[in-house]
Amino acid sequence: MHGLLFTSDFLREGIRHTRGWMDAETGFLAFRDALARLRPDLENAESLNEAQTEDEVIVPVLRTLGWTDLIRQATTSQADALYFNLYGMDRAEAAYVLDTFPIVRAQEERAFGRYRTRDLVLGYMNALDAGDTESVLAL
Numbered sequence: 001m002h003g004l005l006f007t008s009d010f011l012r013e014g015i016r017h018t019r020g021w022m023d024a025e026t027g028f029l030a031f032r033d034a035l036a037r038l039r040p041d042l043e044n045a046e047s048l049n050e051a052q053t054e055d056e057v058i059v060p061v062l063r064t065l066g067w068t069d070l071i072r073q074a075t076t077s078q079a080d081a082l083y084f085n086l087y088g089m090d091r092a093e094a095a096y097v098l099d100t101f102p103i104v105r106a107q108e109e110r111a112f113g114r115y116r117t118r119d120l121v122l123g124y125m126n127a128l129d130a131g132d133t134e135s136v137l138a139l
Contacts, residue, residue, distance in 0.1 A: 034064050074136055077117060081124030091122050098122075
């Protein structure tokens, strides 16, 4: 690293020899191998439509990461938004109903700093009102 700017040289070469980098690289390579086993032909994924991408790529990746609660909560929140719309309820009415679950609210506020279920359901209701039935909201 002699003779070059510290930051650029460190980012190109020096960082590769740090314990953090080596640990992260090992974890990344293991994750990449797990993905390859899930979907060996992922390189040809451009032929997948949105639903296939979710079913064949996103959901298995989330399962590999152990994030199955994210899959369940997003799917449940989409269904809840549809039910509220089918019953002719607006966002305020849906929020009122969701607020009748104080234990869920308290658990989520402790775990996530917000009432995630309510936020997702109301977000999906916004999407439905805009005619969007395919978006997946970020958790």
